[in-house]
Amino acid sequence: MSLVEVVTNALIGFVTSVPVNFVLLPLFGAPVKLGASMGITLAFTVVSVVRSYLVRRFFAVHIKRFAAWCQKIHDDFAALEHLT
Template structure:
């Protein structure tokens, strides 16, 4: 069964949104262990940058695997 581009994007976005929340919480907990101090706003911004990268990566890989699967 093939997955449409729209469904691929929805799946990737959902996956990344959950990852964003987990990443921000992890940063808040883990950064202090390494002596790093970041405000909530900085943690949210940093999480946003990595979320954008993750969304692009996830969508691109999904489409690549869909293309390979059709061959």
Template sequence: MKQSRLMSLVESIANVLVGYGVAVVTQILIFPIFGLQTTLAQNLKMGLVFTIVSLGRSYALRRLFERWRRL
């Protein structure tokens, strides 16, 4: 079954939003172990940057695999 571009984007967004939450919580828990002190605002901003990169990567890979599937 073919997945539309819109549904690829929706799935990628859902995946990345969950990843954002996991990333921020992980940063809050792990950074202090390595001596990195950050505020919640800094963690949220870093998480946002990683989320944007992840969204683009996820969408591009999904479209690439869809193209390969059609060959």
């Protein structure tokens, strides 16, 4: 489901970014045709999909381990409070 969410988000981004690139790039001195705007947007969309998917999978795998580590630190500090 992570991949479905990431691809859906990227498709929405692609549809909105093509006209934005087409309008904004010339304002920054880079005149661009519609086909070039679509190509630029497609390249960034592919990078975005891969990046988003990898980040989601990383957190899905490591979040439980991180939460357990945080709980251990909390428990260690709570044990120290009882010493005073």
